Amino acid sequence: MTKRVLISVSDKSGVLDFAKELVELGYEILSTGGTKKHLQDNGVAVTSVDEVTKFPEILGGRVKTLNPMIHGGLLAKYDDAEHQAQMKEHGIEPIEIVCVNLYPFVETISQANVEFADAIENIDIGGPTMLRSAAKNQKYVTVIVDATDYPAVLAELQTAGQTTVETRRRLAAKVFRHTAAYDSYISNYLSAELGEEFPESLTLTYELKQNLRYGENPHQKAAFYQKRLGSDFSVAYATQIHGKELSYNNIQDANAALQISKEFKEPAAVAVKHMNPCGVGTDTTISKAFQAAYDADATSIFGGIVALNREVDAATAEKLATIFLEIIIAPAFSKEAIDLLTVKKNIRLLTISFEQHAIDQFNIVSVEGGLLVQEPDRFGFNEAEIQVVTKRQPTEQEWAALKLSWSVVKHVKSNAIVVTTDKMTVGVGAGQMNRVGSAKIALEQAGEKAIGAALASDAFFPMPDTVETAIAAGITAIIHPGGSKRDQESIDVANAAGITMVTTGVRHFKH
Numbered sequence: 001m002t003k004r005v006l007i008s009v010s011d012k013s014g015v016l017d018f019a020k021e022l023v024e025l026g027y028e029i030l031s032t033g034g035t036k037k038h039l040q041d042n043g044v045a046v047t048s049v050d051e052v053t054k055f056p057e058i059l060g061g062r063v064k065t066l067n068p069m070i071h072g073g074l075l076a077k078y079d080d081a082e083h084q085a086q087m088k089e090h091g092i093e094p095i096e097i098v099c100v101n102l103y104p105f106v107e108t109i110s111q112a113n114v115e116f117a118d119a120i121e122n123i124d125i126g127g128p129t130m131l132r133s134a135a136k137n138q139k140y141v142t143v144i145v146d147a148t149d150y151p152a153v154l155a156e157l158q159t160a161g162q163t164t165v166e167t168r169r170r171l172a173a174k175v176f177r178h179t180a181a182y183d184s185y186i187s188n189y190l191s192a193e194l195g196e197e198f199p200e201s202l203t204l205t206y207e208l209k210q211n212l213r214y215g216e217n218p219h220q221k222a223a224f225y226q227k228r229l230g231s232d233f234s235v236a237y238a239t240q241i242h243g244k245e246l247s248y249n250n251i252q253d254a255n256a257a258l259q260i261s262k263e264f265k266e267p268a269a270v271a272v273k274h275m276n277p278c279g280v281g282t283d284t285t286i287s288k289a290f291q292a293a294y295d296a297d298a299t300s301i302f303g304g305i306v307a308l309n310r311e312v313d314a315a316t317a318e319k320l321a322t323i324f325l326e327i328i329i330a331p332a333f334s335k336e337a338i339d340l341l342t343v344k345k346n347i348r349l350l351t352i353s354f355e356q357h358a359i360d361q362f363n364i365v366s367v368e369g370g371l372l373v374q375e376p377d378r379f380g381f382n383e384a385e386i387q388v389v390t391k392r393q394p395t396e397q398e399w400a401a402l403k404l405s406w407s408v409v410k411h412v413k414s415n416a417i418v419v420t421t422d423k424m425t426v427g428v429g430a431g432q433m434n435r436v437g438s439a440k441i442a443l444e445q446a447g448e449k450a451i452g453a454a455l456a457s458d459a460f461f462p463m464p465d466t467v468e469t470a471i472a473a474g475i476t477a478i479i480h481p482g483g484s485k486r487d488q489e490s491i492d493v494a495n496a497a498g499i500t501m502v503t504t505g506v507r508h509f510k511h
């Protein structure tokens with residue numbers, strides 16, 4: 001009996017050559033409307049699916065292959081006498097190979113202003129049903145959902161006349177990953193349309209971007225997955241124009257640097273080590289901003305990751321080239337900058353679109369046995385909600401320093417204290433188990449630069465000790481959320497010293 005292959009594809013790339021080879025191998029091709037036309041127009045003999053089903057395609061294509069003549073042919077066990085008898089009784093013939101790809105649902109919902117009805121019409125029903133039938137019957141049936149598998153299947157058919165069990169199992173597993181992902185895009189789209197934020201089950205789809213050489217440490221295996229509908233303004237969508245492959249830690253650090261960069265519209269440079277900022281500088285040009293980020297902590301930047309929110313010009317590249325950096329991220333690099341920086345073989349240069357400021361709807365972290373999902377911390381420096389709680393108001397320069405310190409402290413691991421001038425960080429205290437400990441680290445690093453600088457605390461002061469330490473170091477402006485029972489004691493200390501203090505009403509814990 002002639003072997004049959006059913007081909008029904010929305011994306012027709014590569015299918016013509018595949019079909020021609022199958023005809024060469026003696027297969028009869030069954031096809032749905034558009035696929036049949038494409039193949040026939042290009043000289044391939046095709047049997048229409050409706051000749052097999054004895055039923056026309058109806059409802060504008062919503063029902064084409066949903067028929068026992070097709071699904072019987074896909075699901076029957078070849079070595080089951082009862083199945084075979086029923087096939088014979090109903091005149092159903094087996095279909096040995098199925099090649100299907102689905103309506104472009106993701107591409108449709110990615111378009112701007114997509115109509116809901118359009119999205120719904122692009123939910124494929126018959127395609128996933130055939131894929132699932134064939135994948136379930138993997139013992140006998142070969143199923144292909146990805147055009148990159150055409151050559152391997154053909155090679156096996158050409159050499160052995162059939163595919164191997166291993167190949168059929170591999171392809172079937174791929175099908176269920178594919179249909180699961182397809183359904184997750186649909187369910188996420190529908191949930192989002194309904195405004196359902198935390199549905200009763202969470203189905204996430206990420207696609208393998210790259211296998212990594214190792215994880216946080218060389219003995220840990222790791223890979224990097226990418227969201228298909230993610231923001232361009234992310235390390236997952238960066239373009240690497242030079243250097244070694246990114247490592248696991250590089251990706252985390254690059255992400256941290258980018259998140260801080262998103263705080264600034266003015267030229268800003270952000271240097272990160274181990275996911276905490278070690279230097280942040282802002283100024284009228286990117287070259288000056290980088291100089292400030294460098295001067296902030298000329299020791300820690302060594303081996304760091306630097307994100308700049310303007311094109312890297314020759315002047316900036318000259319400075320960048322003098323230090324050892326793992327990665328430089330920017331919207332673009334001038335020709336001269338590339339020439340200067342690529343002298344170093346290993347330095348990674350990434351370009352990222354800084355235009356798009358869309359951010360993920362949720363942040364997700366894993367804990368053993370579960371996932372935590374939360375909205376990103378979108379709160380910035382909102383002057384309207386900030387209250388001056390001391391007698392003295394901040395000067396203009398102090399406001400600028402308070403704004404910078406508050407923008408940075410949000411991105412520092414708690415307990416976080418950040419000391420800045422109006423243009424640069426001068427001290428960062430990160431991840432200490434008590435707040436005054438973080439303050440001491442930040443102030444010690446700032447040294448003389450703490451005199452007249454601003455200090456930000458990511459959470460309130462439970463007691464006035466941090467404020468006292470700050471004043472002793474020369475800090476003249478403090479920003480913190482407020483809300484401690486003993487706030488008044490901190491305010492009294494500030495007033496007594498004649499410094500200014502503002503509260504934001506919002507805290508920035510980052511664990």
Ligand SMILES: NC(=O)c1ncn([C@@H]2O[C@H](COP(=O)(O)O)[C@@H](O)[C@H]2O)c1NC=O
Pocket residue numbers: 008009010011031032033034035036061062063064065066100101102103123124125126127128
């Ligand atoms: N309804 C059906 O019975 C059905 N059978 C196959 N399809 C899909 O129709 C598409 C191919 O259509 P055409 O060959 O007409 O271009 C494929 O993406 C396939 O997954 C169907 N369409 C949607 O559900």
